[in-house]
Amino acid sequence: MRKRIVQRGKGYSPLPIKDGLNPTRARVPADFGPAPTAWDFVWHLISTQRHRHPDDGPAALQDRFASGSIVLADATPLSPHSILTPGTDVYFYRTPAPEEPVPYDIPVLYEDEDILVADKPPFMATMPRASHIVETATVRLRRATGIDELSPVHRLDRLTSGVLLFTKHRAVRGAYQTLFSQRRVHKTYQAIAAYGPFDTPLQWESRIEKSPGEIQGRLVDGPINAITTLGSVTPLSASEQNTFEAIHGPQPPLARYVLHPATGKTHQLRLHMWCAGVPILGDPVYPTILPAEDEDMTIPMHLLAKRIEFADPLSGQPRAFVSNGDWSQP
Template sequence: MTAPIPSEKKATIGSRRALKSMANRLVHMRKGFTPLPIRDGLNATRARVPEPGLTAYSFVWHLVSSQRHRHPSDNEAAVLARFDAGEVVLRDGTVLSPDSVLTEGSDVYFYRTPAPETPVPYDIPILYEDDQLLVADKPHFMATMPRARHITETATVRLRRSTGLSELSPAHRLDRLTAGVLLFTKDRTVRGAYQTLFANREVSKTYEAVAAYQPSDAPVTWRSRIHKVPGEIQGTLVEGEPNAITTLESVMPLSSSEQAALEAIHGPQPSLARYVLKPTTGKTHQLRLHMWAAGHPILGDPVYPTVLPEDAEDMTIPMHLIARTLSFTDPLSGEQRTFTSQLVTTF
């Protein structure tokens, strides 16, 4: 648990050591602080102690041993090795021993060992880079951030490793099955400014989806309320105040060569078209749900209308949804920026 900041009465007047200690603890309280550095592209895990009296070893071993996706070699000896290396610490940097007794509510930091993952067989092209930003063309099947069973095969970790930029962090997220433009910040001091753009809906986004062709009086705007329960794969449309807004800007039938290219992947298909979508909001699965509800689910979607088994995933058969463009006014320079994915809809 973070130690209390010493009061002026307790600090020895003129003691540089006391003043330095106070300054360090104030820094440690900042949002996003971690006492362990990013290592091999991975952040340390932070876990809050739920009850008093636990030893550091019993707490960390419980977290490691109860992981759903656990590396086969991450055993008791591997956990003890973390302690021997001084890699189990409190928020203030205090190094814990296996028999250290933890205080309820304190935060413990340590490194997890990722379980083996199926490699995503695609590169992550860099579309643009400057001192603050890196813009990537995220491929299908690659999560944005580490989560659950997708840890190292994520855009953030793979780009951190390939570029050497350990502080690289996404300013927004794309669904794992969605490809396209993904904006990263390179420095934590500017991260908040760009994340705020997305939080305040100050970024214009355009997506392209492929689905069965149905003539439409586009542009048309879909407004609905999406409800998604954490842990459940599908979201649902429910009654209530709309929280998801998407504009269908245009529908264009694919060329015969594009149709043939997609049928080579998916088998025979009805006439297909490219749907250009502009979401105003960013709810999970918003575009996928809106396309499904409108009667034209996205080609290759393994969740809408039918949830396919996880082990049936084939990384040569994508869901055809691409985040095509991002446009915004740069919060630091005031410059108008537009980034465009170079990925092809027909994969």
């Protein structure tokens, strides 16, 4: 059994993960006001939260203080009247707002002492963010497995499905993250789109930029930061065509595209497919941004992280994990 090493550094928190959720760390800004109390500061954070649970009011805040679950970095509990100074880190638990359940399971493809590999469905974000907190792969799997330290090594877009690698404890996380940051993972994706007679293999190289708050990314001039190889294009059979038309309505002749991204820019494959004239079937952003309120979780985007391959950083042995499905229907 490998010895577990717990270090106080990046990712440290004096509060444990609770019900699959990490505690929040908030730093008191210099311009917050003169000598704020812990109550004033934390209540400001809760009351201005964009996605706030309707029951998360003053009584719920008082319960946090009473239970000692609002603390400093050294785990000292704060009282409502504790005075805070600028630069102080405060830790507490937020209460997620209600979310629409994602109507798909998240099967486990493989698990050992160090890693867990899941088959992420569409409409499920990898990590908690914005309005998607509980209905995320990380939280759902933590709750299902009881492994609080479960953490993704890489990310898939919320609408993308397929192979997602997690570490089960912090001691090995960096080793697996380095595989992705150093591009030592061979990734194979499959996408469904209108048939285009491309000569393959074909490499798309571009510079992608996407600013915070922007829905669409864009191709711009400048040094290349996004590289995708189009490996093959295979027209769908008549029965496959009928399957996708039953979900999306009448379509032009469709094909399965095999894609190998060498880089991992946000929306890279979706942008490259769109700019090649074959946007991915079911994509609500490219070419047209559809209203978020019109989202229908029975109509997925057909981009699948089909396979990942790498040399294991701990054992040196070759690893390969393959998704089992295309998530056509919940």
